[in-house]
Amino acid sequence: MAFVAAPPSTGRLTAVRSAASAVALRPARSVWAGARLGGGRAATRRPVAAGVVRMDAATTSLPKEQLKTGEPFTDTCVNTIRFLAIDAVEKASSGHPGMPMGMAPTAFALFDKHLRFNPKNPKFINRDRFVLSAGHGSMLIYALLYLYGFDSVSMDDIKQFRQLNSKTPGHPESNDTPGVEVTTGPLGQGICNAVGMAIAEAHAAATYNTDEFTVIDNYTYAIMGDGCVMEGMSSEASSLAGHLKLGKLIAIYDDNSISIDGSTDLAMSENTSDRYRSYGWQVIDVPDGNSDLAAIEAAIEEAKACTDKPSLINIVTTIGYGSPNKANTAASHGSALGEDEVAATREALNWKYAAFEVPDEVLTHTRAKIETGAAQQAAWEEMFSRYKAAEPEKAAAFEAAVVEGALPGDWEAKLQAFAADAEPAATRKASAGILQILAGAFPNIVGGSADL
Known part of the structure; x- marks a missing residue:
């Protein structure tokens, strides 16, 4: 295997290895749930945790207890992310609405409570890195960039989703859209990039930090899906991450058990959590990623507290969450819901806003991150000025290699x-x-x- 980790400002990983990955069969987790796939046939699904209801595509009314997080304003924020994705995909008549609909609660919890970033300076050196390894769900990150005040994505850009030369291509591209750390799309690639970023963070921290000054201490987060964990390269990179004990790496697994062809049981029967434990990762299971925000936030806190191994947060979600007829099916994976189903989803989630309409109170709340991010960067810059005075040689080397990316002349x-x-x-x-x-x-x- 050959790895090259770039400075934390760009952090990329290249990995090449030819190897077979051993996997363990996935045992039952106490409750089996049935589903009806887009083609109409019943399918045996991977087991889910006791008490968790996966939406059945044959169900025309949604279980009310699964629709709410318990906090009305949080519900509004989460549903804003969902409907920006739904409306953008619908306007483009192309895209992947299901993943953003299912992962909206997790993404909101991460961006709102944990991720360190400055929306007005996406290249702030000590920002946390976020990689959407499941790049097909790109409207998730575009919605977040817009809501949290990044200049790279406007509402007009969201309305131009998947259009030629837009800043919101079908799969996120780092060169086109500031705030996108890594170009992703090929499944499994993004988590490998995240491992490289975490290696870069660990290396930079060991090189430049001192007992008095912590110059680099960012986390690297990645959201990956079933397709990502199926790919061999993700196994190789994840194995290395466990071996290197990358405690600042947190992978969030969107365990929705649906692929483009239907149930993942068609091709996958392993216990992913056990596989990652065997790699040396801490594994945290969240059995209800649809509404249990407290469990999601607690899992992220637990992952951040573990400093001697990377963490996998296995979050059970429902793809296309909120759609009465397409949730939990391949029909919501890679195509627009359709006008009638969009209307039905609005009714099911009690969403009274027009297409692309964002409630004022949501935007006020999320845009507060602009001030928070600026303050975090200002605090880091003040620390770095003291670092330069105390450690001029280290500071000069850091600025040349990490900030400027300068190459030595010889x-x-x-x-x-x-x-x-x-x-x-x-x-x-x-x-x-x-x-x-x-x-x-x-x-x-x-x-x-x-x-x-």
């Missing part, structure tokens, strides 16, 4: 000199020699390989 010459003197050798030995040269030139490079 690195190419060193590689050329190495090549000129090199004897014929196996590629792995040549690669090791090149990495040694680069490691001496770049203080922020991380490399390695599989045990061949």
Whole structure:
């Protein structure tokens, strides 16, 4: 396996390995739930926790106890995210509404209570990183960027979802939309990028932090879906994360048991939580991600408190949550709900607002993060000014490597000199020699390989 971790300002991971991942069969978790798929056939579903109701597509009325978080204003905020996704996908006649509908409570809890960011400076160095590994659910992040005051996504941009040259493409792209940390879409890629970011954070913290000054201490969060955990590369990167004990890495697994073809039982029967435990991760199960905000927030706090291993928060959700006829089915995964179903969902969730309408009180609440983020950055900058006075050499190296991404002037010459003197050798030995040269030139490079 070869990994390269970039500075925390960009944090990318490249991973290549050919290996088979061993998985454990998933035992029953006490209650089996049935569902009807988009094609109309009944399917056996993976078990869910006792007391949790997965919406059945054959049900025309939604269980009222599953519609509310217990806090009316929180319900309004969560449903605002849902309906921005629903309305944007509907206008585009294309997209993935189901994932944002199911993950809206978790995303709101994360952005509102835990994620550190400055909406007016998406490149604030010590921000927490958020990676939407399940990139097909891109309207989730676009809704959040708009609500929390990022300049990169306006309401007009949301209305241009999936249109040519828009800032809201069907899968998020970091070069087009500030606030998007990583371009995602190929399932499993984003969680690998998140592992690379967490490696970069750990490396930078070890390099530049001192007993008196904490220059880097950000968390890396990733939301991944069933497709992400099926992909082999996510297994490889997650195994490494456990081995490296990346305590600042928190992966949130959207366990909705639906793929584009129907129930994930068609292709998957493992116990994902047990697999991640075997990697050395802390695993926290949230059996009701539809309405139990307290459990979601407690799980994030528990994950943040664990410093010696990465955390997987397994959140059981309902894809297309709120849709009377398409929730919990593949029909809500990758296509617009349709005019009639959008109207039915508005009625089911008691959403009295027009398409793309955001309640004033929601925007007032979420935009308060602009002031909070600016204050967090100002506090960091004040600390860094003291750091520069006390540790001028470390501060200069940090600014050059991390802030500016500057390259040392002699690195190419060193590689050329190495090549000129090199004897014929196996590629792995040549690669090791090149990495040694680069490691001496770049203080922020991380490399390695599989045990061949």
